[in-house]
Amino acid sequence: MKKSLILVMLAAASFAHAQIGINTTDPTKTLDVNGELRIRNTPVEGSTPATTLAVDNNGNVVKSNRLSLYDIATTEAANSIRTTLSAGTSTINDLDIGLSQTITIPANYEAVIKVTYSVPMGAEVEEIPLGTYMGIRFLKNGIEASAGSRKFSLPLQGDAAGHSSHIAKMNTLSALYTEILPATSSDRTFTFSLDGYIEQNAEVDDITYVFNRYAQSGANYNWGNANMTVEVYIK
Known part of the structure; x- marks a missing residue:
């Protein structure tokens, strides 16, 4: 009886470590x-990110080591933001233009963050003082990340058509910000x-x-709305 039990246990152990073939005798x-x-039934990914699987040239299923899109968030400005500065030298560097996005990177994943934005901006007057600048301060958790900030000078221009006031001087400022982050043990x-x-210089x-x-309607509305998109890739 003891010998029979031992044989059954050995057979079970052998089967537990065996290679199983379907339509092949040599797995x-x-x-x-x-x-x-x-x-037939594939569950939907839950709150924990799923690993991306791939198949190599020999048909082996492997864990992919390539970046996969994990999340994307985009926002578009609903209205123009206007602010008037009195004559003289003045600087504003924290004007809230209503563009912000929050993303979360899951624990134990390397990540690449890609942020793109496009913001039309300018002034309502015909002549702008030399050396006047406009731009965007790009903030990450409230602190400026200078790699994403941009500014440009507004040129002093006359109006060749003879108009005397309120000629829109508009530009569209666009930028791309990327950051590579190593894996950490927490989100x-x-x-x-x-x-x-x-x-602004003195004027x-x-x-x-x-x-x-520039405007919600009328001849100059179609500079388009400002927008910002954040993409997160993980592996």
């Missing part, structure tokens, strides 16, 4: 399928936001500056 993996694979949350920047008249879109 090379724990499960070797010589044919197509069909899964990480980041908030990216855009602040309008104005650096005899008040100047109204515009961000996001």
Whole structure:
């Protein structure tokens, strides 16, 4: 009786470590399928990110080591933002233009963050003082990440058509910000936001500056709305 029990146990142990073949008598993996694979019911990924699987040239199923898109968030400005500076030298570097996105990177994953934005901006006056700048301060969790900040100078221009006032001087400022982050043992949350920047030189008249879109309607509305998109890739 003892001998029979030992034989049964050895057979079970051998089967537990055997390689199983489907449509093949010579399996090379724990499960070797010589044919197509069909899964009738596939669960939806839950709160924990799922690993991306791939198939190599020999048909082996492997864990992919390539970046996969994990999340994407986008926002568009609903209205133009206007602010007027009185004559003289003045700087504003924290104008809230209403563009912000928060993303979370899951624990134990390397990640690449890609942020793109496009913001129309300019002024309502015909003549702008030399050396006047406009731009965007790019913030990560409330701290400027200079790699994503941009500014440009507004040129002093006359109006060749003879108009005397209120000629829109608009530009569209666009940028790409990327960051590579190593894996950590806990989730990480980041908030990216855009602040309008104005650096005005002395001028005899008040100047109204515009961000996001020149107008909601009319001849100059179609500069488009400001927008920002954040993409997260993990592996």
